[in-house]
Amino acid sequence: MDKEKENTQKKVVTQDEILQVALKLFAKKGYFNTSLIDITEAVGIKTPAGIYQHFKNKQAIATALYGNILDSLSISIDDIRRRNRKASEQLREIVDLLFKLTDEAPDVMQFLLLVKIDEFLPDEKRLLDSAPFLKIKKIFQNGIRDGELRSLDPLLAYTYFFGVISYTLKMILTGDLAKEADSYQAQAWLVAWNAVVKK
Amino acid sequence: MDKEKENTQKKVVTQDEILQVALKLFAKKGYFNTSLIDITEAVGIKTPAGIYQHFKNKQAIATALYGNILDSLSISIDDIRRRNRKASEQLREIVDLLFKLTDEAPDVMQFLLLVKIDEFLPDEKRLLDSAPFLKIKKIFQNGIRDGELRSLDPLLAYTYFFGVISYTLKMILTGDLAKEADSYQAQAWLVAWNAVVKK
DNA sequence: GTCTATATTTTGATAGAC
DNA sequence: GTCTATCAAAATATAGAC
Numbered sequence: 001m002d003k004e005k006e007n008t009q010k011k012v013v014t015q016d017e018i019l020q021v022a023l024k025l026f027a028k029k030g031y032f033n034t035s036l037i038d039i040t041e042a043v044g045i046k047t048p049a050g051i052y053q054h055f056k057n058k059q060a061i062a063t064a065l066y067g068n069i070l071d072s073l074s075i076s077i078d079d080i081r082r083r084n085r086k087a088s089e090q091l092r093e094i095v096d097l098l099f100k101l102t103d104e105a106p107d108v109m110q111f112l113l114l115v116k117i118d119e120f121l122p123d124e125k126r127l128l129d130s131a132p133f134l135k136i137k138k139i140f141q142n143g144i145r146d147g148e149l150r151s152l153d154p155l156l157a158y159t160y161f162f163g164v165i166s167y168t169l170k171m172i173l174t175g176d177l178a179k180e181a182d183s184y185q186a187q188a189w190l191v192a193w194n195a196v197v198k199k
Numbered sequence: 200m201d202k203e204k205e206n207t208q209k210k211v212v213t214q215d216e217i218l219q220v221a222l223k224l225f226a227k228k229g230y231f232n233t234s235l236i237d238i239t240e241a242v243g244i245k246t247p248a249g250i251y252q253h254f255k256n257k258q259a260i261a262t263a264l265y266g267n268i269l270d271s272l273s274i275s276i277d278d279i280r281r282r283n284r285k286a287s288e289q290l291r292e293i294v295d296l297l298f299k300l301t302d303e304a305p306d307v308m309q310f311l312l313l314v315k316i317d318e319f320l321p322d323e324k325r326l327l328d329s330a331p332f333l334k335i336k337k338i339f340q341n342g343i344r345d346g347e348l349r350s351l352d353p354l355l356a357y358t359y360f361f362g363v364i365s366y367t368l369k370m371i372l373t374g375d376l377a378k379e380a381d382s383y384q385a386q387a388w389l390v391a392w393n394a395v396v397k398k
Numbered sequence: 399g400t401c402t403a404t405a406t407t408t409t410g411a412t413a414g415a416c
Numbered sequence: 417g418t419c420t421a422t423c424a425a426a427a428t429a430t431a432g433a434c
Binding site (some may be wrong): 029030032033114115116119126128152155156159160162163164165166167168171174176177184187188191194195 | 228229231232313314315318325327351354355358359361362363364365366367370373375376383386387390393394
Binding site (some may be wrong): 057 | 426428430
């Protein structure tokens with residue numbers, strides 16, 4: 001990488017670099033325990049002024065981060081819904097995605113599941129009202145309408161299903177469940193699916 | 200104690216009053232968004248100095264709060280375990296307690312389920328390692344040992360069961376599920392129990 | 399675009415009068 | 417035990433040189 005430049009040359013920092021570093025710090029220590037100085041140092045420059053070249057303020061970093069994650073999630077879910085017709089298939093692929101992300105991008109999942117976003121982004125949409133989650137809720141509505149899922153309030157179906165899934169992921173992310181996410185996926189899917197499927 | 204109030208307007212504040220107010224504010228706005236000034240005003244005095252008569256610092260308030268809640272929960276669970284022998288009965292009473300608390304003391308449940316405690320109390324035991332939750336995990340161990348619950352890792356049984364329960368409560372506390380907790384309890388119990396019972 | 403340096407604000411915390 | 421007043425520290429944010 002550019003570690004050789006450190007002595008001879010000023011580090012030039014990109015917007016994306018700031019976002020990556022901020023995500024890691026927010027996920028690990030939380031938004032309020034992460035100062036701009038922390039971000040500044042972690043990104044390899046010596047002054048917060050460099051950050052302000054890219055972002056209006058600390059909150060704007062979190063806003064961008066949140067937006068990026070939701071956008072990416074939304075695109076993945078669009079793709080899944082396009083490629084699958086049945087709720088069972090769509091949900092299974094979403095679960096697959098979330099478990100994969102937990103192994104491969106734990107910071108992202110930590111930010112989504114463990115960080116209380118509305119505490120520092122009070123003006124953003126809450127997770128449940130964001131585009132990707134509206135789409136997920138839609139899957140439950142359709143699944144119930146089509147008789148694939150048992151007949152109950154779609155939001156309750158969502159709650160039971162993702163109660164199992166996201167609590168499992170949470171236990172993995174906190175280290176309480178010690179193995180990689182992948183090894184818990186099959187059983188968690190069965191339990192979650194069983195909670196909502198029409199039998 | 201003196202029952203006569205002086206004709207000065209000075210408010211005398213008790214330790215318990217501070218804890219109640221702090222709980223409400225922490226639950227509503229979060230620890231970091233709650234300043235000592237907020238607590239001071241909410242408790243009805245004009246200066247933070249009054250708070251420091253009772254607590255060493257802001258963190259000490261949260262520590263006391265957390266300890267009190269865990270203690271009270273622990274006592275309730277001891278009682279439940281003493282009065283019931285079967286895992287099904289014990290778990291059902293615990294669920295009953297949690298749903299009741301959600302209706303009657305939402306601040307407490309909000310603090311337990313929605314607030315990320317280790318962000319501001321890094322030296323306290325995490326929820327899962329606290330006395331009441333160790334006891335709950337014990338219930339799952341015993342239930343599996345006795346063949347009442349299906350044979351799986353006790354921690355996974357815990358995860359599935361409380362995934363459903365606590366996510367349901369969370370949705371109630373955030374207002375996404377709009378009715379009182381009581382009306383969701385029976386079904387949530389069935390789903391959660393069904394996830395772990397031996398059939 | 400980063401640097402040094404500094405301004406500004408907030409908040410946690412204390413001293414001493416009453 | 418509360419009050420006025422104030423301190424100290426930390427963090428956000430900016431100005432101007434290079």
